[in-house]
Amino acid sequence: MRIYGSGPGESDIEVPGHRYAALIGGPLDGQRLDVTGWSAQQLVDGAALITELGQFGPGGRALYEGQPGDAARLHWVGDTP
Template identity: 55%
Template sequence: MEMVGRVYGSEPGESGEPVEGHAYVELVGGPLDGQLLDVTGWSPDDIAGGALLITDTGLYGPGGRSDYIPEPRGGGRYVWNGDTP
């Protein structure tokens, strides 16, 4: 499956494109919808735990975090589970 989307955490001036040979999950819903999270090197337990990601565009503004959890039916996607300060 070809991944299309901007990689979460890409800095301005970087391409933001996925890197061949890396593993990604797609972020679905919430303020980071459509971005890809690089999980290269993560353990299966880490991947199963989801991710709490810093975002300036969530409910709590700059420095807030968005909670993404694995989609229940699998498929390499994390779904938005809400925001936290």
């Protein structure tokens, strides 16, 4: 499984002691995001992740949000420029 933000030639192996959330749906579906150190509220608020694969092409962002009590997944809610 690919780790979001890993570049060509970088390892997609999860780092021991880190916490990851699966990205569900949207252009980054199936990737994992390192959420080590994120609070429960930050997980619910989610993130705007840079991607070339979304509706707005290069430089656009895919929006992912969590759900209370589910720190293991962030769900796609749309794209933004």
